[in-house]
Amino acid sequence: MKVCPDATRLSWHVRRDGMPQSSSHSVLARAASRFFLPHRRRIALILVLALSTSVLAVSEPLLYKLIVDSLGSGFSGITIALLVCLAVALVTREGLAALIEFTVSKIRIALNFDMLKETNDRLHSLPVDHHGGESSGAVLSRIERGVAGSVQAFSEIALHLVPSLAYLALSAIIMVRLEWHLTLVVLAFAPVPALLGAWASHEQIDRERALMSRWVRIFGRLNEVLSGITVIRSFVKEEDEKRRFLSGVHDANAIARRGFSRDARVNATKNATMAVARVCAVALGGCLVARHDISLGTLLAFLGYVGGVFAPVQALTGMYQTVRKGSVALEAVSSILDAQDSVGDCPGARDAEHLRGDVTFENVSFAYRKGPKVLRDVHLRVRAGETVALVGRSGAGKSTLMALLQRLYDPDGGRILLDGVDMRSYKQKSLRSQIGVVMQDGVLFDDTIRDNIAFGRPGASFEEIEEAARAAHAHEFIVKLPQGYDTRVGYGGSLLSGGERQRIAIARALLKDAPILVLDEATSALDAESEDLVREALERLTKGRTTFVIAHRASALVQADRIAFVEGGTIVEAGTHRELVRSRGPYSKLIDRQVRTLEAVSV
Structure with a gap:
């Protein structure tokens, strides 16, 4: 028997603070290249502009030095020419800076779109049990903060990293050429901001992870x-x-306040x-000017470079911290993109x-x-x-068996055949398109009735939609609504009654016209009148x-051709209603209990 192996993807460990942690830094490198490489031409343009x-x-x-030194012989044509050069340089620099910012903003928008698209695609393809491990609010918070943090980190690096490195290198060369004694004094202080930044970055990265974990939990609970x-x-x-929410926000803000205080110091x-x-x-430059070792213009230029040296050093330190913070954001995104996939299409799977x-x-x-x-040797x-x-007690494995039929999970042992072919030979999406499902709660989306019915067949005509609604006994109440088929049903179908939601769900399954149908407690939550209408539609x-x-x-069992009683994860008996009642097995006892309950109520 040929069995499709589980898809193997990068696994992530969970930290004690709740944040996922990659098993290797190479994971972050691969995640970064996944998003940044497609924009390499624009990034290269940014590098060229930044160097310029x-x-x-x-x-x-x-130019300031040359202008000041030229004033020693009066305001001459050379001074005017230098002023013009200065003006051109300043205007050109600002123009290039604007172009860089515009290019970075375009890449930011593209990165934001790419990350949201990838995470959205991945969330839709992950197995069902992955979504049960974390609330939707927590997942959405992780996506929002992860994507925003990653894009912000890219912007900071693109706008400041290369210019800072280039300016630092060029400034150091020119300062040595101007006056090497002053250069040694300045460079003696230059490593201090970098060392301070590196020392503070470890606390900042732990703080960023703690805040990410806190906000994910806070908004996960709020969503619930x-x-x-x-x-x-x-x-x-x-x-x-309310107190729980505000307490969580207060704790997160306390972490942020302590961090801001430390950052300020x-x-x-x-x-x-x-x-x-x-x-x-x-002080040293003044002495050198007094001794006529250097000109006043040289000192003025040197003081300009002093600020120019420390600004890039601080910017580079900030870049290091930004990269560390961005890695936390990228971890949050990658924890979704690289989540372990337990169900995948087999190589060579067909429709x-x-x-x-x-x-x-x-x-x-x-x-x-x-x-x-949960299931044991079911045949x-x-x-x-x-x-x-x-039929069977809650937790016996009935719904799990139907989840396996839809290939939401793969069995650990045995196999499921469709028309004599192992279902793992089929592509998952095409397989599920052949199965219609009506659940107990009749899940609807906050959209129009028309779109909810056509959910499984978006291209269906209005006539086909109406025909399905009529067959489901839904047309009568739909036309009485203010906008008819264009009426929105509210979040989860909250603007409709339980029976109306269920009939819409049945119309949706009818329109899908799948050869295999799963009805999971489709009438159990309805009153008697609604159940009669829904039962007719189900027939x-x-x-x-x-x-x-x-x-x-x-009432829902006697219409079946056969009944299988599930107990302890296996089928203990199967047959028609009449056969099982006569056998006096567990199914017969279940029916006897229901009959006794009805008799007791009627007395």
């Missing part, structure tokens, strides 16, 4: 609260949740170092086209995340067009389709 601005910036103090607001209100927990020390260096340069609907579970076993087995053959009901939906019905009510 650095050359112009370095020439500025030299807003999603379950009716439960929060029913237990009168609004004030508790470090920056003040850096600035003090630069001030001392400038004073020393002025599933025109399935008849013959399904065989052949000794299927399964466990979630290597926990205890079940369902003929095309047959309706089979799956039309299941006609001619291979149908799996998960249900507990006897």
Whole structure:
């Protein structure tokens, strides 16, 4: 038996602070190249422009020197020419700086789009159990902060790194040529800001990780609260949740405040170092001017370079910190992009086209995340067009069996055959297009009724949509709504009743017209009147389709061609309703309990 191996992707370890940590720094390098390499031409342009601005910036103090020195012989034509050169240099530099900023902004927008596209694509392709490990609010917070932080880090580096390096190198060369004694004094102070920045960066990176983890947890909880607001209100927990949220925000802000205070002290020390260096340069330079060893213009140019040297040193220190912070942001994005993928298409997998609907579970076993087995050696053959009901206690494995049928997971043992072919030979998307699903809660999206029904077939005509709605007994209530089929249903379909949502879900499945159908407790949450309407719609939906019905009510079971009783992760008995009732097994006992309950209520 040829089995498709699980797709192997980069695995990530989880830190104690909740942030993912790559097993290798090369992961970050690959993630960076994934997004930056496509823009290498524009980045190269930025480098050229940045070098040009650095050359112009370095020439500025030299022009000041030449202008001041030329004034010794009066305001001459040479002075005017130098002033014109200075003006041209300043204007050109500002123009190049504007062009750099414009180019960087275009790359920022492109990077933001690329990162959002990649993370969105990845989230849609990850297995279902990945999404159960973290709330949607936490994931969205990680994406938002990760993408924003990565793009901001790129902008800072692109705008300051290359100009700072170039200016520092050129300034050092010119300063040595102007006066090497002054250069030694200034360079003695130059490493201090860099050392301070490197020392502070370790705390900053830990702080950035802590803040990322805190905000992810805060907004993850807020998302859960807003999603379950009716439960929060029913237990009168609004004030508790407000306090929990504000307490989390206060703790995160406290971390940020302590960090800002530390950063302020470090920056003040850096600035003090630069001030001392400038004073020393002025003192020594003044002595040299007094002794006529250097001209006043040379001292003026040198003082310009003093500021020019320390600014790049501080900028480079900031770049180091920015890179470290950006790596945290990139980790957050990469934790999604490189999450382990447990279900992937086999090499050479083909599209599933025109399935008849013959399904065989052949000794299927399964466990979630290597926990205890949920399914054990399940064997079940369902003929095309047959309706089979799956019955059993909650947690017996019924829904898990249907999740395997949709290949949301792969079985740990055994296999599932569709029309006699191992389902892993089919591409996942084409396979799921052949399966229609109606769940208990009738999930709808905050869109129009028309778009919700056409969700599985976006190109369906209005006539096809209306025909599906009529078959699902939904057309009658839809036309009474203010905008008819163009009425929005609200978040999760909240503007419709449970029965209306379920009939829309059935119309959606009818329009999809899949040969295999899964009904997971499709009527269990409905009242008697709504259930009758939905049951009629389901009878039309299941006609001619291979149908799996998960249900507990006897009214939903007796219509099935066969019933399989699932207990302890395996099928303990199967047959028609009449056969199983006569066998006096677990199914018969379930029906007896329901009958006794009804008799007790009616007394």
